[in-house]
Amino acid sequence: MREKIKTMFRDMSDTNLLLFITIVVFFLMYIGAVIFQGKGFLKPQTFFNILNANAALILLACGLSLVMITGSIDISVGGVTALVSMCCAVYLDYKGGNVFVSMLIALGIGLAFGLVQGLLIAYLDIQPFIVTLAGMFFARGMTTIVHTNPFNVENEKFVALKETRVTVPGMGSYNKLGVYVDAYVEIGVIVAVLLVLVLFFMLRYTKLGRNFYAVGGNNQSALMLGINVKRTKFFAHLLCGILAGIGGYLYFLHVGSGAPSHAQGAEMNAIASSIIGGTMLTGGVGNIIGTFFGVLSLSTIQNIVSSAGLDQAWWTGITIAAMLCLFLVIQSVVMARKKKQVRK
Amino acid sequence: MSKILKNQIFIPIAALLLLAVFNLIMDPSFFKITLGYNSAGDPVLSGYLMTILDYGSELAILAIGMTLVTAASGGQDISVGAAIAISGSVVLRVLCGRDHHAETMQAPIIVAFLISCVVAMIFGAFNGTLVAFFKIQPMVATLILFTAGRSIAAWINNNELPIVNEVRFSYFGGFIPGIPIPTPFFIAAACVIVIFLVLKFTNLGLYTQTVGINENASRLNGLNPEFIKFLAFVILGLCVAVAALIKVSRLSTINYSVIAKDIEMDAILAVALGGNALSGGKFNMTASILGAYVIQFLTTTLYKFNVPADALPAYKAVVVILLVVFSAPVVRDFISAQWKRLTKKGVTENA
Numbered sequence: 001m002r003e004k005i006k007t008m009f010r011d012m013s014d015t016n017l018l019l020f021i022t023i024v025v026f027f028l029m030y031i032g033a034v035i036f037q038g039k040g041f042l043k044p045q046t047f048f049n050i051l052n053a054n055a056a057l058i059l060l061a062c063g064l065s066l067v068m069i070t071g072s073i074d075i076s077v078g079g080v081t082a083l084v085s086m087c088c089a090v091y092l093d094y095k096g097g098n099v100f101v102s103m104l105i106a107l108g109i110g111l112a113f114g115l116v117q118g119l120l121i122a123y124l125d126i127q128p129f130i131v132t133l134a135g136m137f138f139a140r141g142m143t144t145i146v147h148t149n150p151f152n153v154e155n156e157k158f159v160a161l162k163e164t165r166v167t168v169p170g171m172g173s174y175n176k177l178g179v180y181v182d183a184y185v186e187i188g189v190i191v192a193v194l195l196v197l198v199l200f201f202m203l204r205y206t207k208l209g210r211n212f213y214a215v216g217g218n219n220q221s222a223l224m225l226g227i228n229v230k231r232t233k234f235f236a237h238l239l240c241g242i243l244a245g246i247g248g249y250l251y252f253l254h255v256g257s258g259a260p261s262h263a264q265g266a267e268m269n270a271i272a273s274s275i276i277g278g279t280m281l282t283g284g285v286g287n288i289i290g291t292f293f294g295v296l297s298l299s300t301i302q303n304i305v306s307s308a309g310l311d312q313a314w315w316t317g318i319t320i321a322a323m324l325c326l327f328l329v330i331q332s333v334v335m336a337r338k339k340k341q342v343r344k
Numbered sequence: 345m346s347k348i349l350k351n352q353i354f355i356p357i358a359a360l361l362l363l364a365v366f367n368l369i370m371d372p373s374f375f376k377i378t379l380g381y382n383s384a385g386d387p388v389l390s391g392y393l394m395t396i397l398d399y400g401s402e403l404a405i406l407a408i409g410m411t412l413v414t415a416a417s418g419g420q421d422i423s424v425g426a427a428i429a430i431s432g433s434v435v436l437r438v439l440c441g442r443d444h445h446a447e448t449m450q451a452p453i454i455v456a457f458l459i460s461c462v463v464a465m466i467f468g469a470f471n472g473t474l475v476a477f478f479k480i481q482p483m484v485a486t487l488i489l490f491t492a493g494r495s496i497a498a499w500i501n502n503n504e505l506p507i508v509n510e511v512r513f514s515y516f517g518g519f520i521p522g523i524p525i526p527t528p529f530f531i532a533a534a535c536v537i538v539i540f541l542v543l544k545f546t547n548l549g550l551y552t553q554t555v556g557i558n559e560n561a562s563r564l565n566g567l568n569p570e571f572i573k574f575l576a577f578v579i580l581g582l583c584v585a586v587a588a589l590i591k592v593s594r595l596s597t598i599n600y601s602v603i604a605k606d607i608e609m610d611a612i613l614a615v616a617l618g619g620n621a622l623s624g625g626k627f628n629m630t631a632s633i634l635g636a637y638v639i640q641f642l643t644t645t646l647y648k649f650n651v652p653a654d655a656l657p658a659y660k661a662v663v664v665i666l667l668v669v670f671s672a673p674v675v676r677d678f679i680s681a682q683w684k685r686l687t688k689k690g691v692t693e694n695a
Contacts, residue, residue, distance in 0.1 A: 129420070130616070133612070137609055138662065141654070144652065148654070317494070328480050332480065
């Protein structure tokens with residue numbers, strides 16, 4: 001039996017091994033939360049609230065997984081999120097515009113960032129970190145140029161969309177008064193989950209998705225196999241930009257306001273979830289489903305921290321950083337051991 | 345002519361001249377320096393140029409460490425702003441002791457400074473360990489401290505704002521009585537002299553460049569690339585501590601979320617403007633330090649034209665992008681090919 005498990009681990013691909021670790025960690029953590037933090041975590045609604053609050057983060061993290069699989073990185077997503085919510089807020093509130101156009105604005109901003117950053121990184125061969133760092137500062141700066149002060153959007157149609165809730169059948173629970181309350185998710189969650197599925201199939205079964213892995217795994221071999229490396233990298237950044245745009249809109253839909261301080265540190269959370277989800281920074285390894293679980297793990301930890309009474313702002317930052325650090329080290333150790341085994 | 349163009353120091357000097365000419369045309373009063381008296385009655389020089397010398401100093405100090413890190417590891421440390429918050433917080437914590445509004449300092453400044461140096465070097469070592477031994481990309485490894493840093497800084501002082509009332513403490517970020525030039529400039533000059541002596545009399549510079557150019561080759565030649573990368577991050581930690589002392593001394597207190605905000609961007613920009621390859625390898629310390637002052641020149645110019653502080657990053661980002669686009673090998677090759685074609689055409693036409 002032991003031998004069997006050992007060979008099973010050895011034969012697992014890197015992607016599956018890291019995915020396995022992530023899912024196990026998530027379930028352990030959730031069970032731990034249920035045991036130590038009482039029954040609150042047992043209610044399905046607690047889980048759905050985690051989803052509601054993190055629909056945007058899921059998309060941002062998916063975008064980051066795509067670029068990280070190709071061996072690149074993008075840290076502008078938080079800035080793009082802030083810019084998108086500010087632009088949409090200003091458009092909806094001051095011009096009384098309609099909701100559909102605001103969606104187009106979000107998509108356009110995301111597309112523009114993806115396009116420019118992708119061009120610079122893929123075709124001009126500039127370090128992705130520098131380009132996207134500049135992108136992040138540009139987006140943050142532009143956000144304050146568009147509007148300086150935070151404000152809530154009062155456009156009726158938008159508020160109606162924001163308040164729309166989709167009930168999940170059979171998952172409700174009784175509240176303190178003994179009244180049955182349906183469990184619900186917001187629209188953003190449905191969009192996010194659908195996109196996660198689409199991306200999952202794209203990565204696994206389409207040529208472009210497989211090219212991502214090939215380029216990230218080994219640039220040179222991919223080139224020799226006749227893959228257009230530059231175009232693949234460009235598409236990864238383009239997709240990441242678009243996902244940041246959509247994610248930004250979901251964020252906007254969740255909070256319903258525009259502010260320069262929105263999504264502060266979101267890029268860090270997205271990178272952290274992606275890494276926790278088993279995406280290797282070196283490229284070539286990663287899985288969208290893992291990223292999804294990565295986001296859940298990260299937000300579960302945050303929930304545990306805040307329900308344990310450590311809700312001063314600094315604890316969240318410190319726990320996320322510690323968790324990220326832990327997973328980076330795990331990755332590095334797991335990979336080093338695996339390499340040794342292969343050599344044997 | 346081509347020899348001057350190829351010299352690395354040409355880039356920051358050209359940028360400096362460009363900015364100077366721009367300011368000269370827009371408003372010559374930019375260059376006016378006046379001798380006035382501050383509230384304590386001591387003579388001080390003031391004017392935009394003095395502001396640049398003053399505020400560019402901590403940037404120059406950071407640029408020293410950032411250049412070494414860039415050269416050795418091929419990546420940049422983006423946690424310097426957060427690290428400054430931490431080590432500034434440590435300085436205040438030691439100086440104020442338990443009482444947050446202590447009338448007198450509880451410890452000599454030098455002790456506080458040394459302790460903050462140790463703390464900053466430990467955090468530098470943390471980054472260095474992740475980068476050198478766990479082989480994590482520098483920017484991602486330092487992203488950890490980038491997020492956690494300001495939280496840690498707030499935690500050190502229990503999120504309170506200690507204030508140092510002693511006048512002596514404000515000398516480091518202000519003026520020493522009787523000397524009209526801002527002290528940060530002297531501190532920066534001292535750091536520059538030290539680093540040049542180190543580069544001249546030790547192999548640090550050579551080894552750093554070797555590791556940056558080819559890690560495997562340097563290992564085969566008997567160097568220890570892990571240790572050199574680690575060392576670069578520790579040295580950056582030291583630079584951070586010095587910069588933090590200046591920053592904290594300016595205010596005599598600290599604001600955890602604002603202190604040294606976006607300074608990592610400026611420090612990286614200084615290195616890039618100095619013409620150093622951001623992918624590691626060869627470096628030119630003089631160019632980086634000059635680059636730091638040019639960045640401050642740019643910032644001061646933008647401030648002068650009433651650009652709000654929050655919008656500043658957007659303008660700088662554009663400068664960074666232009667800078668990296670024009671220093672990208674692909675673009676350079678394209679430009680030089682075009683240039684050759686143009687000049688060739690000229691020659692044949694003449695003939």
